[in-house]
Amino acid sequence: MPEKVFIFDTTLRDGEQSPGCSMNLEEKLAMARQLDRLGVDILEAGFPVASAGDFEAVKAIAAEIRRPIVAALARANQLDIDRAWAAVKEAERPRLHTFLATSDIHLQYKLHKTREEILQQISWAVGYAKSFCDDVEFSPEDAGRTERSYLIECCQAAVEAGAMVLNLPDTVGYCMQPEYEQMFADVKAHVPGMERVMLSTHPHDDLGMAVANTLAGIRGGARQVECTINGIGERAGNAALEEIVMAIYVRRDVLPVFTEIHTEELYPSSQLLTRLTGVATQRNKAIVGRNAFAHEAGIHQDGVLKKVITYEIMTPQTVGMSSNEIVLGKHSGRHALAKRYEELGYRLNKPELERAYELFCKLADRKKTIYDEDLIVIVNEGFEHIPEMFTLKLFQTVSSSGGRATATVELEKDGEVFHDSATADGPCDAAFRAIDRIVGVPGTIADFSVHTVGPGTDGVAEVTIRARFEGREFTGKCTSHNVVEAAARAYLQAANKAAYELRRAAESATAASGSVHSNEMVDRFFPGGY
Numbered sequence: 001m002p003e004k005v006f007i008f009d010t011t012l013r014d015g016e017q018s019p020g021c022s023m024n025l026e027e028k029l030a031m032a033r034q035l036d037r038l039g040v041d042i043l044e045a046g047f048p049v050a051s052a053g054d055f056e057a058v059k060a061i062a063a064e065i066r067r068p069i070v071a072a073l074a075r076a077n078q079l080d081i082d083r084a085w086a087a088v089k090e091a092e093r094p095r096l097h098t099f100l101a102t103s104d105i106h107l108q109y110k111l112h113k114t115r116e117e118i119l120q121q122i123s124w125a126v127g128y129a130k131s132f133c134d135d136v137e138f139s140p141e142d143a144g145r146t147e148r149s150y151l152i153e154c155c156q157a158a159v160e161a162g163a164m165v166l167n168l169p170d171t172v173g174y175c176m177q178p179e180y181e182q183m184f185a186d187v188k189a190h191v192p193g194m195e196r197v198m199l200s201t202h203p204h205d206d207l208g209m210a211v212a213n214t215l216a217g218i219r220g221g222a223r224q225v226e227c228t229i230n231g232i233g234e235r236a237g238n239a240a241l242e243e244i245v246m247a248i249y250v251r252r253d254v255l256p257v258f259t260e261i262h263t264e265e266l267y268p269s270s271q272l273l274t275r276l277t278g279v280a281t282q283r284n285k286a287i288v289g290r291n292a293f294a295h296e297a298g299i300h301q302d303g304v305l306k307k308v309i310t311y312e313i314m315t316p317q318t319v320g321m322s323s324n325e326i327v328l329g330k331h332s333g334r335h336a337l338a339k340r341y342e343e344l345g346y347r348l349n350k351p352e353l354e355r356a357y358e359l360f361c362k363l364a365d366r367k368k369t370i371y372d373e374d375l376i377v378i379v380n381e382g383f384e385h386i387p388e389m390f391t392l393k394l395f396q397t398v399s400s401s402g403g404r405a406t407a408t409v410e411l412e413k414d415g416e417v418f419h420d421s422a423t424a425d426g427p428c429d430a431a432f433r434a435i436d437r438i439v440g441v442p443g444t445i446a447d448f449s450v451h452t453v454g455p456g457t458d459g460v461a462e463v464t465i466r467a468r469f470e471g472r473e474f475t476g477k478c479t480s481h482n483v484v485e486a487a488a489r490a491y492l493q494a495a496n497k498a499a500y501e502l503r504r505a506a507e508s509a510t511a512a513s514g515s516v517h518s519n520e521m522v523d524r525f526f527p528g529g530y
């Protein structure tokens, strides 16, 4: 009988802490809801001691997401474990995940502790976590480079103190597959009481082997795998959830395991994460890349047309990506639209469908072919949870080759209309400066990318911008036939998010200290104070 492999998603913890992937509370909640739909078994919601934002996000996710186990990360000390428990205790099924480095390299250079001290700390930390929560996971950080007999002692200490899950990370992405597999087999064979403990993988992708090592860990006896959507994470990233799941699904003939992931939610999950972080996957990314199911070579196209199995080992529909051009047009009704969304993995409620239909009709007026990508953009763009302080009412640019560009923008806020113009070397920059003049606090562009959405010359441009306001980065993303307008709207979206977050931060600072926190940008957006 095949055994179940439990999917432990750490997109919101290990993934979110990597550069460019940070999300605010609403964005984390949106991602958590999608991970729930995807069917992950364990959702690691964050590292509560790291910041107030992380704490609030874990608390909110624990309160709302009821089906999966919700885990919170803590180093092996009292403050971390207290904060993690305070954040996660309202979960239907909470888990405390504590970790401590065990390799000699980390002991000597990072922790300055002896092996004996580390063993005692493991026993204490797991026991302390266990006093709050029955479900405790322990990770010996850098297990992959920990001397084997000492690793076994560490695991034994954790199991004796009550750990129910032992996660063996290849923290630095260094292990080869046979080594990683053997580590699991050794721990399983030599730690007493392992029949009651689940083993877990956590490889990193520094040598491009995170997914291969995950499968090696499963061969060695692991039945939980830690991974992230799109493989985001520290440095080269974590193991990509979608690749692990599809490898297990496609090669179930040789792997004695299965997962309970709803594979048709893989592509929508990947798309949502890309939208929230502004970090796109490469086109040739396995499973979810734009080209993952595109057949360019003539001989391949010919084969696929004759029989799909000639060049496809799985169908795009299995992962929630439809390769069919949509036949929807301006005369399609709500019912056809709802059905298409269902095929794409979105179940829209009535108001959502109304909103999507309205945006769909607008787009259908301007564009004769509506592709699946367009529909996903409609859902993602149209359902922003961040309230817009300023909305763009009018936008105009004048530019010439080799000359200066001028942009005029008109923004509306609470019924009041502001307009201003600015000149700069290019039309985008001129638009940003004009927006700055109205909003009052300048942002600086950290990253700017343009993609076309959907095939064909009538494809719209999708602009993603990361901009820094008052030292913090915010992303904006917008699609339009006009690249400069998309850039201006994306920039304004980032500014609106910045204002929203700065207000939240100011409100919680006020609540905490009882004093009024003043901040130029917040004042500009909320002149009435708070």
Ligand SMILES: [Zn+2]
Binding pocket: 014, 169, 171, 202, 204, 233, 234, 238
């Ligand atoms: Zn990691």
